[in-house]
Amino acid sequence: MVNNSSRNIVITGGAGFIGSHVVRLFVNKYPDYNIINLDKLTYAGNLENLRDIENKPNYKFVKMDICDFDAFYKLMQEEKIDGIIHLAAESHVDRSIKDPFTFARTNVMGTLSLLQAAKLYWESLPEGYEGKRFYHISTDEVYGALEMNHPEGIEPPFKTTASSSEHHLAYGDEFFYETTKYNPHSPYSAAKASSDHFVRAYHDTYGMPTIVTNCSNNYGPYQFPEKLIPLFINNIRHRKPLPVYGKGENVRDWLYVEDHARAIDVIFHNGKVAETYNIGGFNEWKNIDLIKVMIKTVDRILGNPEGYSLDLITYVTDRLGHDARYAIDSTKLQKELGWEPSLQFEEGIEKTVRWYLDHQEWMDNITSGDYQKYYEEMYKER
Numbered sequence: 465m466v467n468n469s470s471r472n473i474v475i476t477g478g479a480g481f482i483g484s485h486v487v488r489l490f491v492n493k494y495p496d497y498n499i500i501n502l503d504k505l506t507y508a509g510n511l512e513n514l515r516d517i518e519n520k521p522n523y524k525f526v527k528m529d530i531c532d533f534d535a536f537y538k539l540m541q542e543e544k545i546d547g548i549i550h551l552a553a554e555s556h557v558d559r560s561i562k563d564p565f566t567f568a569r570t571n572v573m574g575t576l577s578l579l580q581a582a583k584l585y586w587e588s589l590p591e592g593y594e595g596k597r598f599y600h601i602s603t604d605e606v607y608g609a610l611e612m613n614h615p616e617g618i619e620p621p622f623k624t625t626a627s628s629s630e631h632h633l634a635y636g637d638e639f640f641y642e643t644t645k646y647n648p649h650s651p652y653s654a655a656k657a658s659s660d661h662f663v664r665a666y667h668d669t670y671g672m673p674t675i676v677t678n679c680s681n682n683y684g685p686y687q688f689p690e691k692l693i694p695l696f697i698n699n700i701r702h703r704k705p706l707p708v709y710g711k712g713e714n715v716r717d718w719l720y721v722e723d724h725a726r727a728i729d730v731i732f733h734n735g736k737v738a739e740t741y742n743i744g745g746f747n748e749w750k751n752i753d754l755i756k757v758m759i760k761t762v763d764r765i766l767g768n769p770e771g772y773s774l775d776l777i778t779y780v781t782d783r784l785g786h787d788a789r790y791a792i793d794s795t796k797l798q799k800e801l802g803w804e805p806s807l808q809f810e811e812g813i814e815k816t817v818r819w820y821l822d823h824q825e826w827m828d829n830i831t832s833g834d835y836q837k838y839y840e841e842m843y844k845e846r
């Protein structure tokens with residue numbers, strides 16, 4: 465257990481979707497910590513996500529590429545970093561199909577670069593790895609795809625406070641456990657799997673205190689609108705087509721992003737070194753059913769008649785190698801560390817839809833490209 469009252473922590477990828485929620489939680493909850501948000505600000509990085517905390521005294525932003533070994537090593541020395549929470553990555557499967565090299569560079573080489581810099585710095589200290597933590601955030605997609613052997617859904621063997629009363633179905637008998645063999649299919653998941661292996665190798669070889677977690681699909685505010693949920697909410701609002709890949713039968717397991725951030729907090733502080741924890745809310749949805757919930761919610765909030773936007777559904781060519789089903793078993797985390805998802809899905813999706821509808825300016829700044837200009841002058845590359 466890491467229990468220092470004051471800590472110097474780097475959160476990589478803090479300008480992205482999940483990273484911004486983690487940064488906000490840590491900055492607000494731990495005023496004595498020194499929180500450094502390290503991000504390259506790729507197309508997916510948006511410092512507008514953090515406007516509400518950017519002036520807090522325990523927060524600092526550093527624009528840096530995680531592949532820049534020298535710069536990161538220097539930063540570790542200067543800031544006496546004792547904890548790393550690593551989220552920076554290329555994260556979109558469709559992009560990875562078109563451009564796998566960028567994914568190998570950032571997700572694999574970038575992670576390795578951080579590990580090696582942390583190793584050299586921590587090993588140079590008199591106390592060595594004592595009180596240090598390298599926490600790597602990964603995805604359930606590294607486990608591959610589960611079969612959909614119950615296409616209509618069955619009662620799952622689990623109950624959780626966050627599952628909806630109306631919709632609580634499993635679409636197969638199998639789940640991803642911490643012991644499930646890695647079997648990634650997309651270039652994105654192959655690169656994430658490789659980085660997970662490197663992180664574990666640094667523990668097994670050098671004794672670095674590492675932790676890896678594998679989480680299901682996240683949803684909530686500040687997600688880049690290339691991903692299903694924000695893209696579709698925005699398209700429904702503007703009466704644009706909703707491109708459903710294949711038959712829309714693929715199943716994803718959805719977790720509200722703030723619940724993921726809370727899990728990261730719990731695991732960073734109380735998780736056991738060298739362990740893996742799966743994070744998920746037992747909340748499986750077929751894409752098409754989820755899309756219909758989004759349509760219903762947006763139409764209700766905008767005052768459209770029920771079913772008004774159903775005509776926007778447009779079936780398009782399937783994604784290459786499209787994984788059929790993801791479903792996480794997070795019993796270990798729930799039992800060992802007492803974490804539970806806090807939101808029922810109906811509540812989470814309602815909050816999410818309202819957030820995107822209420823933040824049209826945030827969305828417009830992304831579609832116009834203005835979000836990247838905003839901070840250009842404020843922060844320079846180190």
Ligand code: NAD
Pocket residue numbers: 476477478479480481482483502503504505506507508509510528529530531550551552553554555556570574601602603604656678679680681682683687688
């Ligand atoms: P995101 O694409 O929204 O954000 C990624 C962030 O990383 C951006 O701010 C980007 O600027 C930064 N970044 C990219 N390349 C960089 C580089 N070379 N150097 C420094 N910064 C760089 O991603 P997200 O959805 O917030 O995912 C964050 C992490 O969580 C990723 O590691 C992802 O694999 C993992 N994850 C995501 C989900 C999900 O549903 N989104 C689920 C499980 C795990």
Ligand code: TYD
Pocket residue numbers: 556557558681690691692693695707708709714715716751783
């Ligand atoms: P996405 O949000 O890209 O997350 P991931 O691929 O990491 O699961 O996609 C979620 C699901 O929605 C996935 O099965 C692909 C599907 N999808 C569509 O049908 N149409 C779209 O335009 C997008 C972006 C995704």
